[in-house]
Amino acid sequence: TRQNRAVKILKKSEQDEEKLFLEVNILAKLSHPNIMQIYEFFDDNCNFYIVSELCQGGELFDMITDKGCFSEKDAAPIMKQLLSAICYCHQNNIVHRDLKPENIMLDSKKEKVPIIKLIDWGGARYFSKNKKMKKINGTPYYIAPEVLNEVYDEKCDIWSAGVIFYILLCGYPPFNGETDTEIMDAVRQGEFDFPDEEWSVVSKEAKELIKRMLTYNPKKRPSALELLSDPWFKKYESMTKDDKKLAKSALENMKRFKRNKQIEQATISFIVNQLVTKEERTELMKQFIAWDKNGDGVLSKEEIVLGYKNAYGSVDEDEIDNMIKRVD
Helix, strand or coil: CCCCEEEEEEEHHHCCHHHHHHHHHHHHHCCCCCECCEEEEEECCCEEEEEEECCCCCEHHHHHHHHCCCCHHHHHHHHHHHHHHHHHHHHCCEECCCCCHHHEEECCCCCCCCCEEECCCCCCEECCCCCCECCCCCCCCCCCHHHHCCCECCCHHHHHHHHHHHHHHHCCCCCCCCCHHHHHHHHHHCCCCCCHHHHCCCCHHHHHHHHHHCCCCCCCCCCHHHHCCCHHHHCCCCCCHHHHHHHHHHHHHHHHCCCCCHHHHHHHHHHHHHCCCHHHHHHHHHHHHHHCCCCCCCCCHHHHHHHHHHHHCCCCHHHHHHHHHHHC
């Protein structure tokens, strides 16, 4: 395909094969702009090989180390993308269980507003709404208190995202200690504050959002979908002239799309996923994120109508209905 890819090579002798196959199975089912995509999985006598998209922007952890802390304006698109990926996973009954800046890659260093990619799904698993998980999984700074108590559900991901948000805005974690044991003791207590030195310049809305995400009782902790409609995110939403130009281009392509035989449709899907350039994919991902107003990782008819209005100023709903039928 002449496309650059990343290959993760794993020695068979060192792998829990059942866990690895679960990770690959989960990733193969997920299709979201902020989740690293797997293209192929194969093996030989010695190794397993996972072929995925190549992220060249480094870890979010490195970006935090370099910057010290983020402005709210810079943190907003990162948190929106992270919560969108979490929302999409939870709606597909998948929980990550090890969210941390080291497991968030930046797609490229060139972008002014970086596109993030969630990686390392080795601790992920399918969950049932009526059944609690018990196995402790995660990293001390980011682990939720209910995970340490060995009775938890998918809301543990929301807590971890809240810790990441806190760190983005000040550069240090809300729960700290000299050792892992001390850190986990602080997490069990669940008490944190906003010291004036770093937090006096942070808005009340941002602090309230962090408090919502770090709600101690998981039953009272909001879902990712609920958090995406928080007033804090609304402050930083805007559409540029370039966004509108790209929106028109994407909508024109959707209007021209014709669904023919299955083999033709499969070929088109392959071309889109395998052969478009990284730059083209990045632009399309930006447009998807801009249209996906509620952040659930899926475009509804209502969101496409709104995108159409923003691009053209008026809407032909019959045309949109026909468009959706063609591309569904």
